[in-house]
Amino acid sequence: MFTFSILIPTYNSAGTLAVALESIAAQTETSVEVILQDGNSGDNTVELAKSFGEKLPGLRVYSEKDKGIYDAMNKAMVRATGDWLIFLGSDDVFHSEDVLEKVGVILSDTNAHVLYGNAMIKGDTGWAKDGDIYDGPFDLPKLLNQNICHQAMFYRRSFVVNEIGEFNTDYKKSSDWDFNFRCWAKKPFEYVDMIIADFAAGGFSTHSNDTRIVEDFVDNLMNYFQIDLFHPLINTPTFIFYPMVLEKQKREAPFRFKVRQWRKRILGKFK
DSSP: OOSEEEEEEESSOTTTHHHHHHHHHTOSOOOEEEEEEEOOOSSSHHHHHHTTTTTOTTEEEEEOOOSSHHHHHHHHHHHOOSSEEEEOOTTOEESSTTHHHHHHHHHTTOOOSEEEEEEEEESOOSSOOTTOEEOOOOOHHHHHHSOOOGGGEEEEHHHIIIIIOOOOTTOTTTHHHHHHHHHHHHSOOEEEEEEEEEEETTSHHHHOOOHHHHHHHHHHHHHHHTOOTTOTTTSSTTSTTHHHHHHHHHHHOHHHHHHHHHHHHHHHHTO
8 A cells, every 4th residue: 555645636737747746756755656637638638647657656647527626636535545645736846855755754653634734835825925934833723714735734544534525515715624624623633844845826726716615614613613603713803704703693692692792891891
């Protein structure tokens, strides 16, 4: 069995894919399979990928119609056989040739189900600048406000298969954020102070919107972590969706909401 399954969703990615595959082929860790899940590209993505068969003996290429990036990632997960999963974009690369070797040593001695490090940002995004190291250790309040780059994350495959399941394909841009909440609710992650991958800005996740996940965000957190609307984790101005929490409190628990507002005003007068 392979140690790592590297899962790459592609669609018309011939312009960038070679760099990503070369990055994998250069790794000093060789217990690697690569599952390239293509969405019936109209360019030569598939032919280019197959040309790496000699450099990457663990490469398997599939091309079939899908319903988007996360559907492709789900398909790839089903086909994976490695102990640990990592998802790369077709324009992402590992930061150094020994990344997987170093991570493998850590994973061989961890009880964590998810391990993550940092990503170096290549190009400007709405949430990071070119050259930024994104983004250090996370606790749950931090994760509530920003996601970890999935290019810097390793998921224990047995944990995903047995306890988490697939990405929610209703979330077209940020299903990996939702996926991470579901994982964290089972067990917190382990951080390693290492740059895992270089994240190429400008792709789908950089510029697209995901209104559906915003609509479901608070309800999902309440469900995953078994908390109510007044739990301090989400009932705080530091939570980016706090206005939505207040609206739900007013609508679904008006009496409790009014009592809490009254207490705040009274306590404020004595400060």
